Amino acid sequence: MTDSLPDSNLNSSLKPGIKEMQPLIAESLPLQGCHLIEASAGTGKTYNITRIYLRLLLEEKLDVKNILVMTFTRAATEELRGRIAREIRNALDKWGHFDKNDTFFAALTEKFTIEDVNPVLHNALLHLDEASIFTIHSFCKRVLSQQAFSSGVDFNVQMETDTAEIELEAVRDWYRTLAYKHKADEGFTNDYQLLIQYWPAPDNFRKAFSDLLSSTTPVQANTPESIQADFQQQKSECLQHLQAHQSFVFEVLIDSHKEKFARTDEWQVLMNWLNSDFFELSEISSQTMPKEAAAVFNGNRYGRKPADIKQQLLDLFAPVKQLKEDAAEIEKQIEKSRSYQIAAQGIDFIRRKISQAKQRARVMNYDDLINQLAAAAAKENNLTQLIKEQYPVALVDEFQDTDPQQYAILKAVYQSSKNAATDDSTPGALYMIGDPKQAIYAFRSGDVFTYLAARDDADKQWLMDTNWRSSSNMVNAYNRLFYGASLPSENESGTAQDVFGFDIQYIPVKAADKADKTPLTFAAGSAANKQIRSNAALQLIYFPFNEDYRSGRSKKEEMTQNFCS
Numbered sequence: 001m002t003d004s005l006p007d008s009n010l011n012s013s014l015k016p017g018i019k020e021m022q023p024l025i026a027e028s029l030p031l032q033g034c035h036l037i038e039a040s041a042g043t044g045k046t047y048n049i050t051r052i053y054l055r056l057l058l059e060e061k062l063d064v065k066n067i068l069v070m071t072f073t074r075a076a077t078e079e080l081r082g083r084i085a086r087e088i089r090n091a092l093d094k095w096g097h098f099d100k101n102d103t104f105f106a107a108l109t110e111k112f113t114i115e116d117v118n119p120v121l122h123n124a125l126l127h128l129d130e131a132s133i134f135t136i137h138s139f140c141k142r143v144l145s146q147q148a149f150s151s152g153v154d155f156n157v158q159m160e161t162d163t164a165e166i167e168l169e170a171v172r173d174w175y176r177t178l179a180y181k182h183k184a185d186e187g188f189t190n191d192y193q194l195l196i197q198y199w200p201a202p203d204n205f206r207k208a209f210s211d212l213l214s215s216t217t218p219v220q221a222n223t224p225e226s227i228q229a230d231f232q233q234q235k236s237e238c239l240q241h242l243q244a245h246q247s248f249v250f251e252v253l254i255d256s257h258k259e260k261f262a263r264t265d266e267w268q269v270l271m272n273w274l275n276s277d278f279f280e281l282s283e284i285s286s287q288t289m290p291k292e293a294a295a296v297f298n299g300n301r302y303g304r305k306p307a308d309i310k311q312q313l314l315d316l317f318a319p320v321k322q323l324k325e326d327a328a329e330i331e332k333q334i335e336k337s338r339s340y341q342i343a344a345q346g347i348d349f350i351r352r353k354i355s356q357a358k359q360r361a362r363v364m365n366y367d368d369l370i371n372q373l374a375a376a377a378a379k380e381n382n383l384t385q386l387i388k389e390q391y392p393v394a395l396v397d398e399f400q401d402t403d404p405q406q407y408a409i410l411k412a413v414y415q416s417s418k419n420a421a422t423d424d425s426t427p428g429a430l431y432m433i434g435d436p437k438q439a440i441y442a443f444r445s446g447d448v449f450t451y452l453a454a455r456d457d458a459d460k461q462w463l464m465d466t467n468w469r470s471s472s473n474m475v476n477a478y479n480r481l482f483y484g485a486s487l488p489s490e491n492e493s494g495t496a497q498d499v500f501g502f503d504i505q506y507i508p509v510k511a512a513d514k515a516d517k518t519p520l521t522f523a524a525g526s527a528a529n530k531q532i533r534s535n536a537a538l539q540l541i542y543f544p545f546n547e548d549y550r551s552g553r554s555k556k557e558e559m560t561q562n563f564c565s
């Protein structure tokens, strides 16, 4: 493993979108346009936000009130405020005698004298309490109240973080509506029966769909017809696949076998079943694959074949094995889809009820805030223009946690120049700074697909590839872990494995070697080290996979829960 990565090899193994990323240089980063900055933990995301902030104060002459800095938790906003304050103080203290190697301050000192800088930075420090450093929720709340007229939102409402009771009452209302439809002589309606089969009480329903109930995106359930059509398609693909390899199957499993004729019959049963139509079968009352058909790919028949033949047969039969499992479930799936269709209609009804109830009680929760601002920003009005005038520049830290509605707001404000329908000519800049690898579990309802869409939308994409926090051994270890293969070196061109999925590529980071000078060490077993261990930059947790997950709550689930809490 090498400490510094040969850039040429690395670049050749990157996907096209990522190749366009340029290393971020804080002193020359354009102060206009829409920028995505992608970086792993400890590579200086927050560090560079403070530097860009400094440039905005000095070069763009922006007031602290007009630079919007957003992140996702209150604690993170306070950390950001503290680090910005430290950076400003550092600049004031050292102006004119910075470290020679610090190219950022070298560039700034060429442009500004201490006389230029003093009043601007002192003024910024003085008013830093009023700086626009917000969580996304407090930003929405502020905009809606300041721009009540343009947003059209009645802001004479109370913030209520817990609206569970209102939601539950709306769900109960819907259950009652369905239940009351029954006729005295026929009992409950079919719809009601379908509903309570999966969600016996309103509370079960609310828990199952709580995310959907608080969002506004249209809900669509699979129809029984679409499930049938997909299944039919899967059958015909399997049929074609097996027919294409028929001669191989006959050669190794049928022709040379003493029960050649019985096996030929089984093959025919399988072909007939794959050829059959869903409705034909539903008359026979089951979609299950006949036993004789399944015998064709029974593993006992080729378990002792030479390894390469066995592997070929395993690969060849994988789709039909899957189909057999799916066939056993298909009727249940279709039955379930009828219930989900009722649920989808219910979600529409319940959303309307919740919204009416909240308006009556004049309350809003955080999701409503975001939804309402997104809806207001999407309408033809001057709201986005007003927001951009107030905050010409926005920096969003931990951008990977942004959900689609939140991104829609940012996009409407800062990318409106791309939209020919608006004649917004206010210059502005948006910096989205994040690490998509940290969003893969949709933590805090962040959405990695939003991140990937934003990456495509950005005018420029930047990259930070040096870890300033961890020792080189640590950096090497997690490079190897997340690259999923040996790293490219002078002699070899390693190929990254798809460790994260979702088209997220791991870009190996370099070690700054800064942490090597003060390594974090501890002697095993000492009591004081428990705390140090829990702060370690990388922890590996071993999940034993040999348990039976079907019985109760699995150990894996329990460990995941403990780890995340």
Ligand SMILES: Nc1ncnc2c1ncn2[C@@H]1O[C@H](COP(=O)(O)OP(=O)(O)OP(=O)(O)O)[C@@H](O)[C@H]1O
Binding pocket: 039, 040, 041, 042, 043, 044, 045, 046, 047, 048, 468, 469
């Ligand atoms: N260019 C740099 N030169 C020197 N030190 C740096 C540089 N960039 C970052 N650092 C230092 O490295 C450490 C990590 O930086 P920072 O907190 O900005 O990383 P981050 O990418 O925001 O991390 P996280 O993913 O945890 O939010 C800090 O101590 C910071 O001062």
Ligand SMILES: [Mg+2]
Binding pocket: 045, 046, 047
């Ligand atoms: Mg950070």
